[in-house]
Amino acid sequence: xxxRIFVPRDSVALALGAEDVAQAIRxxxxxxxxxxxxxRNGSRGMLWLEPLVEVHTxxxxxxxxxxGPEDVAALFDAEFHHGGQHALCLGLTEELAYLKxxxxxxxxxxxxxxxxxLEDYLAHDGFQGLSNALxxxxxxxxxxxxxxxxxxRGGAAFPAGIKWKTVLNTPAAQKYIVCNADEGDSGTFSDxxxxxxxxxxxxEGMTIAALAVGANRGYIYVRSEYPxxxxxxxxAIAVARAAGYLGPDILNSGKRFxxxxxxxAGSYVxxxxxxxxxxxxxxxxxxxxxxxxxxxxxxxxxxTVINNVISLASVPIILAKxxxxxxxxxxxxxxxxxxxxxxxxxxxxGLIEKAFGVTLRELLYDFGGGSxxxxxxxxxxxxxxxxxxxxxxxxxxxxxxxxxxxxWAVLGHGGIVVHDDRADLAKLARYAMKFCAIESCxxxxxxxxxxxxxxxxxxxxxxxxxxxxxxxxxxxxxDTMLNGSMCAMGGxxxxxxxxxxxxxxxxxxxxxxxxxxxxxxxxxxxx
Amino acid sequence: MSLDYDHQQxxxxxxxxxxxxxxxxxxxxxxxxxxxYIPPDSVARIASALNLSRAEVHxxxxxxxxxxxxxxxxxxxxxxxxEACQSMGAERLVEHAEQxxxxxxxxxxxxQPVYCLGLCATSPAVMIDEKLHARVTPEKFDALLxxxxxxx
Numbered sequence: 001x002x003x004r005i006f007v008p009r010d011s012v013a014l015a016l017g018a019e020d021v022a023q024a025i026r027x028x029x030x031x032x033x034x035x036x037x038x039x040r041n042g043s044r045g046m047l048w049l050e051p052l053v054e055v056h057t058x059x060x061x062x063x064x065x066x067x068g069p070e071d072v073a074a075l076f077d078a079e080f081h082h083g084g085q086h087a088l089c090l091g092l093t094e095e096l097a098y099l100k101x102x103x104x105x106x107x108x109x110x111x112x113x114x115x116x117x118l119e120d121y122l123a124h125d126g127f128q129g130l131s132n133a134l135x136x137x138x139x140x141x142x143x144x145x146x147x148x149x150x151x152x153r154g155g156a157a158f159p160a161g162i163k164w165k166t167v168l169n170t171p172a173a174q175k176y177i178v179c180n181a182d183e184g185d186s187g188t189f190s191d192x193x194x195x196x197x198x199x200x201x202x203x204e205g206m207t208i209a210a211l212a213v214g215a216n217r218g219y220i221y222v223r224s225e226y227p228x229x230x231x232x233x234x235x236a237i238a239v240a241r242a243a244g245y246l247g248p249d250i251l252n253s254g255k256r257f258x259x260x261x262x263x264x265a266g267s268y269v270x271x272x273x274x275x276x277x278x279x280x281x282x283x284x285x286x287x288x289x290x291x292x293x294x295x296x297x298x299x300x301x302x303x304t305v306i307n308n309v310i311s312l313a314s315v316p317i318i319l320a321k322x323x324x325x326x327x328x329x330x331x332x333x334x335x336x337x338x339x340x341x342x343x344x345x346x347x348x349x350g351l352i353e354k355a356f357g358v359t360l361r362e363l364l365y366d367f368g369g370g371s372x373x374x375x376x377x378x379x380x381x382x383x384x385x386x387x388x389x390x391x392x393x394x395x396x397x398x399x400x401x402x403x404x405x406x407x408w409a410v411l412g413h414g415g416i417v418v419h420d421d422r423a424d425l426a427k428l429a430r431y432a433m434k435f436c437a438i439e440s441c442x443x444x445x446x447x448x449x450x451x452x453x454x455x456x457x458x459x460x461x462x463x464x465x466x467x468x469x470x471x472x473x474x475x476x477x478x479d480t481m482l483n484g485s486m487c488a489m490g491g492x493x494x495x496x497x498x499x500x501x502x503x504x505x506x507x508x509x510x511x512x513x514x515x516x517x518x519x520x521x522x523x524x525x526x527x
Numbered sequence: 528m529s530l531d532y533d534h535q536q537x538x539x540x541x542x543x544x545x546x547x548x549x550x551x552x553x554x555x556x557x558x559x560x561x562x563x564y565i566p567p568d569s570v571a572r573i574a575s576a577l578n579l580s581r582a583e584v585h586x587x588x589x590x591x592x593x594x595x596x597x598x599x600x601x602x603x604x605x606x607x608x609x610e611a612c613q614s615m616g617a618e619r620l621v622e623h624a625e626q627x628x629x630x631x632x633x634x635x636x637x638x639q640p641v642y643c644l645g646l647c648a649t650s651p652a653v654m655i656d657e658k659l660h661a662r663v664t665p666e667k668f669d670a671l672l673x674x675x676x677x678x679x
Contacts, residue, residue, distance in 0.1 A: 011644075183645065184643055188647070189645040225645065262552065283587065349647070419610075
């Protein structure tokens with residue numbers, strides 16, 4: 001039988017030369033007259049090891065990495081195609097501590113299967129959730145999702161079941177399922193990895209959502225910066241449709257669901273759900289006033305379930321194994337798992353799916369191995385560009401929605417960006433304001449004008465001009481943005497700014513730690 | 528590059544998409560993919576096909592960072608300037624790239640900031656003409672530039 005060698009097709013692997021590695025392996029195998037099949041899988045998420053090449057052996061898959069095209073001949077000399085020893089050999093993939101310590105539910109198949117092989121998907125428990133859902137009443141599906149405790153993974157953490165129930169109970173001739181794949185937060189890539197590595201699970205999750213609320217049309221809104229994800233999704237949709245998992249008659253149930261990919265156009269604020277709906281309708285991505293909620297009047301004014309990629313991709317396992325199975329993971333009101341993304345200045349960056357409750361320190365050191373530069377870690381931004389900077393004193397708090405709210409921080413989409421001791425938090429605070437000024441949709445004044453004023457104030461603080469008065473002005477401005485903005489763009493930009501100021505006052509030219517308390521009641525998340 | 532474009536092809540692109548719900552963004556993407564940019568005089572045709580005002584179409588084109596109304600440079604180089612890449616020296620890379628590109632023929636390269644390419648664990652990230660590159664040091668940048676065919 002042909003020997004199977006896995007070379008990832010994930011964007012990170014490709015950006016580090018995986019295409020050349022795959023070609024080098026094919027060429028070398030041909031030269032040596034070896035019967036080898038190169039499978040293009042998703043990434044295992046150990047991104048510092050990419051391109052991570054795996055070989056299927058009787059004992060399991062053996063990993064080699066990071067592999068360059070120049071290593072390929074030597075790997076063959078070392079009989080790597082039979083799991084042979086070589087300096088790049090990492091041992092059995094499943095035994096690597098980084099993977100072994102994870103709880104992979106949503107990412108169970110990512111890196112293991114060929115993302116476009118329906119046979120692979122079915123052989124790894126695929127479409128079990130859908131087949132269970134097809135045998136259930138719509139309200140019972142919604143109940144399962146509610147009971148699982150699943151909350152929106154895009155950042156707002158709103159209970160998915162409640163959103164679905166609202167759509168189910170709103171009568172309409174046309175309803176929609178929309179997947180928010182506009183993953184614009186720096187430091188986040190779990191949506192991308194999932195779409196590139198296991199697109200069928202997202203298709204299955206959206207189909208289950210459609211059955212649950214009575215929708216027959218769905219859209220996946222993917223950012224234009226993700227060309228590989230768009231290509232994989234389009235192919236996967238065609239494969240699923242041809243096999244009867246999508247289309248006019250899903251698995252002979254008489255139920256119809258059509259799904260298509262829509263490409264975004266480089267606007268960060270379109271990750272906000274109402275701006276996304278505007279964009280899907282072909283308009284400028286301007287935030288809508290709520291109410292009405294999208295669940296009642298969403299896309300084209302119809303009831304719409306709009307959820308993040310990871311939320312929807314977590315649904316199949318809930319329907320396959322039951323709400324109780326999923327709910328068993330996690331802590332407090334944060335149930336299940338979150339695929340954390342360890343990024344920035346970190347030695348072993350990657351994707352770590354863990355139950356809620358793990359601490360930042362565990363992720364930074366047990367998984368991440370400290371900073372990439374080898375210097376002390378100074379600040380960690382959790383939850384994307386609108387998330388707070390956490391100093392070391394906060395790294396032992398469990399990663400849980402409520403525990404982070406109490407710290408006046410957010411989990412967001414689970415992105416973790418590490419900065420070493422060379423980082424200047426005043427500059428990063430200025431950047432947060434600048435980013436808001438660039439990306440503001442312009443609808444509300446606190447965000448549109450506030451961000452520009454914020455950059456100016458930060459410039460004066462950094463230049464040391466009239467600092468005490470400027471810092472007071474900055475706090476006043478943040479208060480207005482926090483409480484007066486229409487959405488999280490302006491409403492949460494104060495998180496990185498004020499957390500930087502409060503925890504790293506020295507960078508703002510303040511000698512003594514003049515910590516001013518922040519009001520956690522007004523620092524909540526956007527639903 | 529000439530400002531001329533195939534008007535027949537434009538009409539074909541519009542006709543192929545105009546009956547889809549929310550057709551404007553898909554049409555703009557297809558036009559930009561075909562011609563490299565959205566020719567300003569295509570706005571009236573798009574507007575008329577979708578029963579929109581020209582102002583509405585213009586508003587959408589200029590709202591989104593992705594769309595451009597002038598032909599692209601020979602090579603488009605996007606360097607990620609978001610937090611994760613900043614933590615690994617993106618600022619230094621931008622300065623280096625600016626120096627390398629300064630004095631080149633106008634229109635040969637276009638250097639643009641981009642805010643996240645989703646390669647945040649292997650920063651700094653760069654996209655050159657739709658091809659992704661990770662862990663780009665100044666040395667690696669020079670090698671990439673050389674591979675584009677220009678003299679470095």
